Amino acid sequence: MTEVRFKREALKGDGALPTHVAIIMDGNGRWAAKRGLPRSIGHRKGVDAVRRTVRAAIDLGIPYLTLYSFSSENWSRPAEEIDDLMGLMKRFIRRDLAELHQAGVKIRVIGERANVEPELMTLIEEACELTQNNQALTLIIAFNYGARAEIAKAARTLAEAVAAGRMRPDEITANAISSVLDTAGIPDPDLLVRTSGEMRVSNFLLWQIAYTEFVFLDAYWPEFGRELLEEAIARFRERERRFGGRSDRSTA
Template identity: 50%
Template sequence: MAAGAGPGASGAPRHADGVAANQSVPRHVAIIMDGNGRWAKARGLPRAAGHKQGAEAARKVLRAAGEAGVECLTLYAFSSENWRRPETEINDLMGLLRFYIQHELDALHKEGIRLRIIGDHTAFKPDVVAMIDRATAKTAGNTRMTLAVALNYGARNELVKAVQGFAAAAAEGRLAAEEIDEARIEAALDTADLPPLDLLIRTSGECRLSNFLLWQAAYAELLFVDTLWPDFDGDALHAALAEFAARERRYGGL
């Protein structure tokens, strides 16, 4: 898988992708990759084919995000609720994860991309856990861009774990209630070392967050698109970035 404000004025320099050079680029983009199953069903293919094509879409979007200057791309790959899916589909997803770690890790490393995992990937099979740990260790020093992959992730559980940590620290006398502020909460989340979330995209026409980055999305721009994830590509990402650049972010002010 390999700052200005607002859209550029007429005649402004433009990148090869058509996005004006002085458009505001989000530092951190997150995507709920939805629609693999519907994409496959519409073509009379098994769901596994949709997931495979979805992984190809992720490669294209990662490349486009890096070219556009996005610092971090977070992809919702496997939620804590996805365990409810049929075992055969979970096995297909794990097989795909193995394949892409094996075949894409060297390319990620060569491109200077750091792989980060949010969520509890230790719930997966031991060989998958070991592969993920090796991949994150190998790319840990890369600084060009971060690819964060949400695996066995749920935002509510993320917040519960943070609260439990504060409660334990308070019970031991290491933390006073008045010391718990937004900065301390953010430091306790899985995304503590990632840039603030600027843009959250969901594909396939669904308009909900599905337990994804609930705290982090408080002031993010939300974009819901009808495109099924396997059909989402670099051009679609550039269109989303242009939409982001055209919005005015007030953060509650005037």
């Protein structure tokens, strides 16, 4: 990940490239089950897919990449699986942080800090601080994240500001809400990709994806990499984004 370059000619389609790609990384367990392997192996192969995808995003010139790594609902999984996932997060930071930093990746983590063990929380904070000035790619990790909780927290923040007299109720606008979300300062995703064939958003970036284009892929997350990222981007570039306006192709 040491050479940052832009390969527009490698992508299909004539439309604009997405500025921000968000991915729901789904299917580690099913990938493993199809091969008679334990779920833990699927999660490990999923980390390899993360590495491939980050490299591809840098190579293709995608400025923002958000990965849904662990939802607030995932705490309901068996304790053994949660421990394995937490261990993978620690190992990913320890093993890959230096290389990500060298490649110019800025790491940002969104989600609640509650229930996150102190050792992992320290690693997350160190990774964000170390890479805060990098510019090749902003990698947003949605960890212990739930969109409804994020929106509720934003509503409380604005309500407290009104109660304290720091703002008026009529100043609560869409922009005001966006400014107090976990993703403040990050452009909304242009493209949302979900692997494994499932067609739902699973409490992910509900506010931010109001005008996002969705691409659902049948491949499981451990199979993901540059080729499938390019396929998703190619589908995105074929679409006409109107944001509520009239189509340029319309004759009406």
